[in-house]
Amino acid sequence: MKTKGIVTGIVSNLVTVQVDGPVAENEICYILSGGTKLMAEVIKVNGNAASVQVFESTRGLKGGDTVEFEGKMLEITLGPGLLSSVYDGLQNNLATMTEVFLQRGEYTEPLDREKTWDFQPLAKPGDKVEAADWLGDVKEGWLPHKIMVPFSFRGAYTVKSVKEAGAYNVDTVIATLVSEAGEEVPVTMTQKWPVKLAVKGYKEKPRPNRIMETGVRVIDTMNPIAEGGTGFIPGPFGCGKTVLQHAIAKQGDADVIVMAACGERANEVVEIFTEFPQLIDPHTGRHLMERTTIICNTSNMPVAAREASVYTAMTICEYYRAMGLKCLLLADSTSRWAQALREMSNRMEELPGADAFPVDLSAIISNFYARAGMVVLNNGQTGAVTFIGTVSPAGGNLKEPVTESTKKAARCFYALEQNRADQKRYPAVGPLDSYSKYLDYPEIVAYLDQTVEHGWVEKVLHAKNVIRRGKEAAEQINILGDDGVPMSYHVNFWKSELVDFVILQQDAFDAIDALCPLERQRFMLDLVLEICDKDYEFEDFEKCRDFFKNLINELRQMNYSAWQSEQFEAYNNTIKQLIA
């Protein structure tokens, strides 16, 4: 029998409920109010009073309204059809809602129940299987979508029967399994999973050993992120977080992209689902939308569902990872999620931690980042979830709890800097503060040696050093004046400007420059370092400046030209002559 309760208190979206039976932490319940059912989640229990956070506006709720508990945590439905969908944080399908305005208490079916999928069996009767093993597959767009033994199954099962190849809808029983106890269990194309729990069902989680290409030079060349790695992008508003994230989403070398718009602007999400269906994935030539799922809980949608949205997004990634696919999760912004936690903690009158955030913020963030990673599946194949989150530090100050907690959890740090943005040096990723810990991984160094060029990482570190030396020279020039320093200071400064303008800066709105493949990145870095490694003599600093300005201009024109085109080669020749 389901536990029931009545509402005894309301502050904004925190509701206290007097319950008549057992309730669990994170259990889902529905509050019945004036003909609608409002979904809520238990976040604290004290005696027989449960505090629940309501995923909707609580306007009109009354003391005495009845509540029904569901006996389960917040779950999402996994199955074919997740890709190219647009969901809210609770996996309601936003595309199938009819009204222009979101209706309170309207919950829509996440998957199309009618649509049929071409099923191919992979398992056969008599096979021994366990959770996450593949039973068959259907084609979802161009991806082989594996139908798996549900993640929630415990222990070993024997396949009794598998449906023959054919077109079925998601609710068709495609296999029957027998448990060790001899119980027969039907399996359909869908399963449910509670989002707050990590999906297991793989053999091991090794260290990442290859990089994920994004076509963004300041990432791939300077601070590469590993496939199955984690990174985060903190930055004040107006520094280009969103543009950078969209570039990664468009160009990232992944099979599946899940974008969680968590407490951000609705127009940014609109941009994604207006532009993505038109755009082509540079790696497969297919439409970008075919590999993308959008979880959209914009800033004006209910606060509690913001927290759920990042978990929903992660669970979908883990589901596709279990099929041996490379997934990329982008969450914008994790600070909004942390603020949602703060609002609830505040309403529950918990003792606050730093900046009024809950004290366990750091643990919550690192637990979440830990769900990313590359895994070896039971059948020996690999899959990966790469996670990049953005952080919106209050006042642009990185000494705040969300940034600090995330820094402990994420391995790549892309610090967007206000002064770079002010000078329109985009992407405004600071070259010296940002880092990728993957450059220290011997397996990544070896991978880059093999795929890019021998000694690549040394070159990257060399380029960083050119920038560091240039910065020191600039400081001296600022203190002592143009005439007060030796010529070598000017040369060093301009060498660093060269690296800055040609490698670090990239025009995300230029059709050619926006996407720079690794091959081209290698070529440009080699060329730039060739220039930097030469010694130059100038009569005065103005000549030095003119020389480098001219070079920078030629190199930038090169970035705007199609790879290895006539134009590209012409600029290359001019540059070679200039430095001869």
Next chain:
Amino acid sequence: MKAYQRVYTRLEGITKATVSLRAQGVSNDELAVVGGRLAQVVRIKGDVVTLQIFSGTEGIPTNAEVTFLGEPPTLKVSEQLSGRFFDAYGHPIDGGPEIEGEERQIGGPSVNPYKRRQPSQLIPTGIAGIDLNNTLVSGQKIPFFADPDQPYNQVMADVALRADVDKIILGGMGLSNDDYLFFRHSFEAAGALDKIICFINTTENPPVERLLVPDMALTAAEYFAVEKNEKVLVLLTDMTLYADALSIVSNRMDQIPSKDSMPGSLYSDLAKIYEKAVQLPTEGSITIIAVTTLNDGDITHAIPDNTGYITEGQLFLRADSDTGKVIIDPFRSLSRLKQLVQNKKTREDHSQVMNASVRLYADAQNAKTKLENGFDLSDYDHRCLAYAKDYARELLAIDVNISITEMLDTAWKLFGKYFTPAETGIKQALIDKYWVK
């Protein structure tokens, strides 16, 4: 009067902004009248109900009469709203009759993001600091960041009157009486009164009343945008005073403040307002231009900071010492939607000209620093400084009123006057076409 209405006469607690009492069957967010003043339910705990009194609790006795109205705040909407002036509760303050129309709850649900359309219509203002560097698009939400001594209300009125929109809805919060009259007179002088609707809370009115103003203005905006397919421009000034009112209420409710004594929910509270800006699937749209006043240019304060993360850019007003004019600061200003119209609804060279002109202006700032530190300037530095002066006077100043094509031509003229093509870093194809020798 509704049948179930019951009168309570015993208040258990009174703070400066709230009262609490024991009552039954009360619903969250509903309105009540306490001693003749309008109030709203903000907390229910067992049978103790806390009410926020919009006009303050001064003089309210513990035996004040309390009646619950059973409904959250509403506004009557119809074509009759046009040309009218209201207070924060939606009551006429222009001496005209009450509005007849459909009664709508304010602060209603948000538009399904999937039903939105991508904003794509340019809003030209004639001000180059906006049109050239920070182009506005209908459906956008963007604030002016300005110190209290900047002429932000004048600039906003200029922008509103030049923009090609069907309705202009002004939400005034803590507006000085002088500024209220200024708006009224400029709208009248422009002969635009028939498309204006104003909801006004002046400094003479109680601060907590302000909390109603944005929702009132946006409820009216939604009526015209959704039902009448109109292009609506909503002006909200000053959102800093709105946020101050939020902090007063949260403080009285004993909530733990976060940064700068603002409530922890400030981001969500502001987002609920700004996110009402929308391009609907029909022709209708709501564009929001707001004002956030700053303390001495400090944008790290919680109010401008949270605002910046919500809005699609910001327009930063600053007094320029070179020219003595108020300019739109090209470094701190940003329109996030500009690329949706630049080079598409404007000339192909727009974005490159914009970037080059700002980059050169940045070089001028470096030269200025050198000058201040007593160093010799190079020839390039001198040219940058001369350029910066012209650029500020002819393009950045808020008193500029020219078309976007004229702005682009002006910029090319300045490039040709002071720089070589290579120094601008503009794509060769555009240099070939537009360079002024």
